[in-house]
Amino acid sequence: MVLSEKQKELIEMIGVFHEHKGLQPLVGRIIGLMLVHEDAEVTFDEIVEHLGVSKSAVSNALTFLQAKERVTYHTKPGDRKRYFSLKLGDWRSDFEKELLNIAEIQRFLEEVLDTRKDKSSEFCTKMKDFSNFLEFFRKEIPILFERFKKQYH
Amino acid sequence: MVLSEKQKELIEMIGVFHEHKGLQPLVGRIIGLMLVHEDAEVTFDEIVEHLGVSKSAVSNALTFLQAKERVTYHTKPGDRKRYFSLKLGDWRSDFEKELLNIAEIQRFLEEVLDTRKDKSSEFCTKMKDFSNFLEFFRKEIPILFERFKKQYH
DNA sequence: TTTTTGGTTCTTCTTTTACAGAACAAACAA
DNA sequence: TTGTTTGTTCTGTAAAAGAAGAACCAAAAA
Secondary structure, eight states, rough: OOHHHHHHHHHHHHHHHHHHHOOOHHHHHHHHHHHHHSSSEEEHHHHHHHHHOOHHHHHHHHHHHHHHHHHHEEETTEEEEEEEEOOOGGHHHHHHHHHHHHHHHHHHHHHHHHHOOOTHHHHHHHHHHHHHHHHHHHHHHHHHHHHHHHHHH | OOOOHHHHHHHHHHHHHHHHHHOHHHHHHHHHHHOOOOOOOOOOHHHHHHHHHOOHHHHHHHHHHHHTTTEEEEEEEEEEEEEEOOOOGHHHHHHHHHHHHHHHHHHHHHHHHHOSSSSSSSSHHHHHHHHHHHHHHHHHHHHHHHHHHHHHO
């Protein structure tokens, strides 16, 4: 398959987006390539060629993506190549995990509040306020997912 | 002020938490120090001493935190020191921005869907499903914040 | 005026990241 | 058997990150 300019551009944009989330550049671009690839799956060689990187870099990136359960591969009879693709099936739980994770700061806030003597200060009130919201948020997220499921299926 | 073991531990934990979000180590620890500090505000020197880092590192970290509007300082009459503290007042909009930002991937998903020929494939269906959820999510987040405000105030 | 305080900027150093390239290995093919 | 395909692992390295230390500067104090 040959990539159009538009596709190459999308790969870069998706790559940068994932870089901002702390993933290494190549990892984000592999995700981009898998998303735009017409077969929705790519071989090891295709990654090497389309992204112009070394085999070792690709091997490490794929190992990482599989460890994080973002990618799997399957094989085809009479073909030794692996066909790597995104585990898009899990987007729901992945996204939920991500949301709950950013709310993890609540645990630290509560611990900090425990250690503070000025419980009724404006500072503590604001922290408590935020902590309460995060608690609320963590309870509401699963409900939000449920509502979506019912509404759209 | 002298920090207890518990407080030092909290600073480290809060530091690591922020490192995972892509902030540089010292920045996360400064946030931790400001959270546990009994005055809820720290001077430049206190940061240098409590965290055992150089003045230049502290200067750069504080510049960064102020640019990101996470920190401000005020001064006291007859005292040349700056008292730096967290801008905790904005937690609500900050957190909302963070949530909407992680939903930004939807934009790319829609663009990818545009370029794909296999619109009715399982792959595209799942992407569209995710994209729909993200749209739903982005609309619901502000509502969630509103509900919290009413419920707890 | 000179000195001190509080902080910034510039240069340098160390460590880590992200990748390249070559050697290697396992499975299959000839 | 020998060679080929499909990756993996090991070693090296350029570049960037993160911070140290010294020089520097502006405002206030002496």
